[in-house]
Amino acid sequence: MTTITKKPINPTAHLTPEDVEQIGVELDAIRQDILDSRGEQDAAYIRKVVDVQRKLELGSRAVLLVSAFPPAFVLGTVGLSVSKILENMEIGHNVMHGQWDWMRDPKIHSTTWEWDNASTADGWKHSHNEIHHTYTNIVGKDNDLGYGIMRVDEDQRWYPFHLGQPLWNFINACFFEYGIAAYDLELGKNLKVPKEKRSEAFKNNARNTLAKIRKQATKDYVVHPLMSLPTGSFVPTLVANVTANVVRNLWTHSVIMCGHFPEGVETFEKTSIPDHETRGEWYVRQMLGSANISGSKAMHLMTGNLSHQIEHHLFPDLPSNRYAEVAPKVKALFDKYGLNYHEASLPAQVGSAWHKVVRLSLPNGWLATTNAKNLPGQLKLLSTMATGNRKVRRAAQARLEQLARRQSQVAKAA
Amino acid sequence: MPRTTTLPFPGLVSPDHRERPLRRLALGARRHAAAVAEALATPLVPADYLDVFAPLRPGAELRGRVVAVEPETADAATIVIRPGADWVGHVPGQYLRIGVDVDGVRQWRAYSLTHGPRADGCVSVTVKAVPDGAVSPYLVHRVRPGTLLHLEQATGEFVLPPSADKLLFVTAGSGITPVIGMLRNLFPVADSGVVRLPRSADRDIVVVHLAPSAPTSIFAADLAALDEAGAIHLVSRYDDTHGFFDVADLAELVPDLAERSTLACGPAGLLDALETHHETAGLPLSTERFRAAPVVAGEGGTLDFTRSTTTVESDGSTSILDAGESAGVLMPSGCRMGVCFGCVVPLREGAVRDLRNGELTTAVPGETPPTGVPIQTCISAAAGPCQIDL
Numbered sequence: 001m002t003t004i005t006k007k008p009i010n011p012t013a014h015l016t017p018e019d020v021e022q023i024g025v026e027l028d029a030i031r032q033d034i035l036d037s038r039g040e041q042d043a044a045y046i047r048k049v050v051d052v053q054r055k056l057e058l059g060s061r062a063v064l065l066v067s068a069f070p071p072a073f074v075l076g077t078v079g080l081s082v083s084k085i086l087e088n089m090e091i092g093h094n095v096m097h098g099q100w101d102w103m104r105d106p107k108i109h110s111t112t113w114e115w116d117n118a119s120t121a122d123g124w125k126h127s128h129n130e131i132h133h134t135y136t137n138i139v140g141k142d143n144d145l146g147y148g149i150m151r152v153d154e155d156q157r158w159y160p161f162h163l164g165q166p167l168w169n170f171i172n173a174c175f176f177e178y179g180i181a182a183y184d185l186e187l188g189k190n191l192k193v194p195k196e197k198r199s200e201a202f203k204n205n206a207r208n209t210l211a212k213i214r215k216q217a218t219k220d221y222v223v224h225p226l227m228s229l230p231t232g233s234f235v236p237t238l239v240a241n242v243t244a245n246v247v248r249n250l251w252t253h254s255v256i257m258c259g260h261f262p263e264g265v266e267t268f269e270k271t272s273i274p275d276h277e278t279r280g281e282w283y284v285r286q287m288l289g290s291a292n293i294s295g296s297k298a299m300h301l302m303t304g305n306l307s308h309q310i311e312h313h314l315f316p317d318l319p320s321n322r323y324a325e326v327a328p329k330v331k332a333l334f335d336k337y338g339l340n341y342h343e344a345s346l347p348a349q350v351g352s353a354w355h356k357v358v359r360l361s362l363p364n365g366w367l368a369t370t371n372a373k374n375l376p377g378q379l380k381l382l383s384t385m386a387t388g389n390r391k392v393r394r395a396a397q398a399r400l401e402q403l404a405r406r407q408s409q410v411a412k413a414a
Numbered sequence: 415m416p417r418t419t420t421l422p423f424p425g426l427v428s429p430d431h432r433e434r435p436l437r438r439l440a441l442g443a444r445r446h447a448a449a450v451a452e453a454l455a456t457p458l459v460p461a462d463y464l465d466v467f468a469p470l471r472p473g474a475e476l477r478g479r480v481v482a483v484e485p486e487t488a489d490a491a492t493i494v495i496r497p498g499a500d501w502v503g504h505v506p507g508q509y510l511r512i513g514v515d516v517d518g519v520r521q522w523r524a525y526s527l528t529h530g531p532r533a534d535g536c537v538s539v540t541v542k543a544v545p546d547g548a549v550s551p552y553l554v555h556r557v558r559p560g561t562l563l564h565l566e567q568a569t570g571e572f573v574l575p576p577s578a579d580k581l582l583f584v585t586a587g588s589g590i591t592p593v594i595g596m597l598r599n600l601f602p603v604a605d606s607g608v609v610r611l612p613r614s615a616d617r618d619i620v621v622v623h624l625a626p627s628a629p630t631s632i633f634a635a636d637l638a639a640l641d642e643a644g645a646i647h648l649v650s651r652y653d654d655t656h657g658f659f660d661v662a663d664l665a666e667l668v669p670d671l672a673e674r675s676t677l678a679c680g681p682a683g684l685l686d687a688l689e690t691h692h693e694t695a696g697l698p699l700s701t702e703r704f705r706a707a708p709v710v711a712g713e714g715g716t717l718d719f720t721r722s723t724t725t726v727e728s729d730g731s732t733s734i735l736d737a738g739e740s741a742g743v744l745m746p747s748g749c750r751m752g753v754c755f756g757c758v759v760p761l762r763e764g765a766v767r768d769l770r771n772g773e774l775t776t777a778v779p780g781e782t783p784p785t786g787v788p789i790q791t792c793i794s795a796a797a798g799p800c801q802i803d804l
Contacts, residue, residue, distance in 0.1 A: 038518070043518030044518075054462070058463060104519055104521075104739065112744075115457060218453055218456075223450065223454050
């Protein structure tokens with residue numbers, strides 16, 4: 001991926017400033033329709049989801065009390081995994097966005113909700129709601145692009161350590177909740193500051209996060225297993241909790257990768273964003289910077305309706321149960337203005353996102369120019385680049401680019 | 415008399431704790447059990463799970479379940495509610511704040527409880543459907559038995575004396591509002607006119623209402639309507655037509671003053687004079703005081719809800735309650751007419767104007783209490799930038 005302004009053909013080049021503002025007006029109208037019809041049924045929906053999730057969690061935990069019995073272990077682990085996914089995705093993420101604040105129910109409100117995750121609600125609301133949703137896909141401003149640990153754009157210079165990025169991405173996926181907690185704290189940036197110079201705000205947030213992690217771990221890995229001790233199910237219950245957390249982490253990581261990482265989702269240069277971005281310009285950036293997952297109703301529920309990532313990014317505070325309804329209208333708007341509505345199945349989007357992670361872990365052009373025939377040569381070149389100094393890397397990069405040009409000429413001639 | 419002290423945990427810290435090892439053990443076990451339950455439920459609390467199954471249990475937030483909706487007239491109904499286990503009871507005339515989910519939105523309103531304790535342990539409120547109202551039409555026409563409501567314990571010092579049938583209300587200016595609350599509940603006004611309920615049939619009520627000049631508010635119109643229907647006897651005194659009111663004139667305006675219990679609400683000057691007058695005459699009086707702090711301020715302003723990190727521009731005619739609610743802030747609220755004080759929140763800094771009479775309330779850090787000045791958001795509008803602790 002290359003930032004939109006550096007692409008040979010900018011996908012928004014055909015839009016006049018008037019078009020952009022008109023898109024804003026039309027999207028505002030779609031949003032207003034939902035606000036006007038929001039009511040009893042929506043409230044009943046979220047209460048039902050919360051009710052089902054809590055019963056599922058209690059039921060699963062009850063079954064795990066006798067998890068020394070293998071069918072109970074399987075049933076409890078599956079139930080707990082689904083319950084944790086529902087809690088984080090359809091409930092926690094969306095409640096913290098303020099999607100249900102209009103109900104004025106203090107029990108289901110962005111200011112009071114705390115979720116079953118290592119990251120604190122306050123930290124998450126800042127890094128996610130404020131930073132990511134405002135500066136979506138602006139390289140250097142939206143830390144969700146690679147979480148500050150990955151190369152996510154051709155324009156970022158390649159270093160040999162990027163070769164490990166598929167592995168780190170996988171590790172991050174397994175421990176995603178801790179990754180998010182660290183990322184909310186901007187741990188990398190803050191730990192570079194000498195201890196005595198760290199801000200009070202950071203120290204405070206770090207304390208809160210550690211306290212939350214301690215409570216979460218005590219619950220899942222100590223107290224619940226101890227409850228199962230009388231039936232000799234301590235270890236199976238512990239394993240079930242670890243499994244449920246890892247399953248939830250892998251699932252949420254995959255869904256979130258699908259939202260902004262698949263090939264073809266646009267990124268933006270920091271300098272290309274005007275100081276006072278209009279509502280229309282902001283909308284267009286959200287339209288091009290997100291990707292949807294197609295699938296069944298159950299799929300949408302389990303992704304917390306982030307399968308409607310485009311709609312979610314346009315209207316982050318609309319109730320999630322209404323995204324499916326606005327999606328056709330939003331898609332029609334994309335078609336009307338000749339923009340690409342990025343949508344594919346879950347396996348396709350996950351595959352595409354991973355393809356990008358792998359591609360960008362390698363020097364620009366390496367993956368595209370490599371085929372079965374030239375593999376040994378390419379590997380040798382890569383090893384030269386991985387072990388050589390900057391000068392060697394620059395020379396090898398030039399060779400790669402030359403190869404890419406030659407291959408495209410051959411392709412054209414054919 | 416021997417001095418007695420109440421200790422927070424008598425079984426744990428009283429000198430005789432060694433004699434009660436069982437009790438100590440039980441207390442300790444309960445606290446440990448609570449700690450374990452909390453550790454099991456985090457980041458939620460045990461109550462969040464218990465509420466799924468038993469919302470009316472002891473220890474739960476106070477709720478109630480609608481058991482019956484009894485139509486009184488075409489547009490008024492009595493809602494019978496079974497309150498949760500922790501309901502402590504009420505004095506007739508106190509009001510009850512009820513949280514109702516109407517079209518998915520939690521709305522709080524205050525309704526007076528004028529009945530005594532009921533044999534069935536329920537409480538009831540009589541509601542008149544106000545056209546275009548948000549809550550009353552829902553309660554009268556749409557709510558079904560089985561619906562869960564949110565409640566607060568009954569409150570209110572300014573209550574109808576249960577035994578006294580002969581009453582005198584003295585109201586001045588906006589002091590009319592709490593009295594209107596009581597009268598509306600005694601005599602609901604339906605489309606068909608004033609509804610005479612058996613429970614208020616024996617009430618003999620005189621209202622002396624004072625104002626600078628003939629008012630045009632709906633409340634004054636309500637009083638006039640009740641007077642016409644014969645439910646009350648209204649005596650209006652306007653400074654511009656009748657001259658300034660002197661409490662000494664009261665005996666002349668209300669010949670049977672000595673037989674009546676007086677309830678008064680208005681500015682401090684009037685209430686002070688009434689207190690002196692009634693004390694000298696040996697008459698019963700209960701009062702409700704309004705506060706005022708006149709300072710120059712603007713019209714409208716930015717409302718900064720500091721704890722909700724929400725700011726909203728509001729004009730000088732929109733209540734802070736409405737402005738906050740439309741910005742998604744969790745605003746406490748009740749009667750929405752300045753009566754119940756269910757909407758009171760601290761104003762840290764700034765000035766607000768009372769929408770009923772233009773009175774200003776200001777909060778200046780350093781001069782006013784550090785915890786802020788409590789304001790009624792339902793009848794206050796921004797009169798300059800405001801910082802609200804919510």
